[in-house]
Amino acid sequence: MPALPVLYSFRRCPYAMRARLALASSALAYELREVALRSKPPALLAASPKGTVPVLVLPDGIVIDESLDVMLWALRQHDPEGWLQAPQGTLQDMLALVADNDGGFKQHLDRYKYPNRYPHESGGDLRGFAGQHRAGAAAWLTAMQARLATQPWLFGDRASLADMAVLPFVRQFAHTDAAWFGAQPWPQLQAWLARFEASARYQAVMTKFAPWQEVT
Numbered sequence: 561m562p563a564l565p566v567l568y569s570f571r572r573c574p575y576a577m578r579a580r581l582a583l584a585s586s587a588l589a590y591e592l593r594e595v596a597l598r599s600k601p602p603a604l605l606a607a608s609p610k611g612t613v614p615v616l617v618l619p620d621g622i623v624i625d626e627s628l629d630v631m632l633w634a635l636r637q638h639d640p641e642g643w644l645q646a647p648q649g650t651l652q653d654m655l656a657l658v659a660d661n662d663g664g665f666k667q668h669l670d671r672y673k674y675p676n677r678y679p680h681e682s683g684g685d686l687r688g689f690a691g692q693h694r695a696g697a698a699a700w701l702t703a704m705q706a707r708l709a710t711q712p713w714l715f716g717d718r719a720s721l722a723d724m725a726v727l728p729f730v731r732q733f734a735h736t737d738a739a740w741f742g743a744q745p746w747p748q749l750q751a752w753l754a755r756f757e758a759s760a761r762y763q764a765v766m767t768k769f770a771p772w773q774e775v776t
Contacts, residue, residue: 563619565590567630568604570597570613571768574728575627579614580765581724582631586638590616593772601774628658631725643724647716654715654722660700661726668697669729673736694740697733701749704730708748712755727756 569576608625616624671693682689734741
């Protein structure tokens, strides 16, 4: 039996989540290795010394350790749902939006969700610091609401790479304070997230697995 690609993943990590989403869409077979982040297996660190997930190790030894690169690799092998060809816009348009998510929005998200990790930035005012970054993230989400007000997905009438690369991060933001998120004037954005979380694809990639153990 041919060797399969191996994906080191962590269930709740939004980067790993979007890699699993693309692999699921591509229908490519692979071996999933769930990682305990506090006890990273040596095989993961040998493949990618930075020790972050996801890491995809191909049968020929090539290592892909950036989540968006994993998505692009999988979909370029097989893209039956057309995620790389959105109904509106180009792949470059989608990648530009994902870059905004991975840049400014993710910076605000981290500081909103984990303000205690940034003591040199917060000046000790964790509540005010978190609120400032929630507002920064909310400004970006308001722009996403405007996109979604006239169409069900970010680039038209069906899901694309952009949706599946961004939604795991919006989900993380929403669950930081679900009551606050639900009270915002973002009906289409909230429906977009709810549709994603209710989907069979999401449920499948969020299956719980015990951490992978190396055989010694």
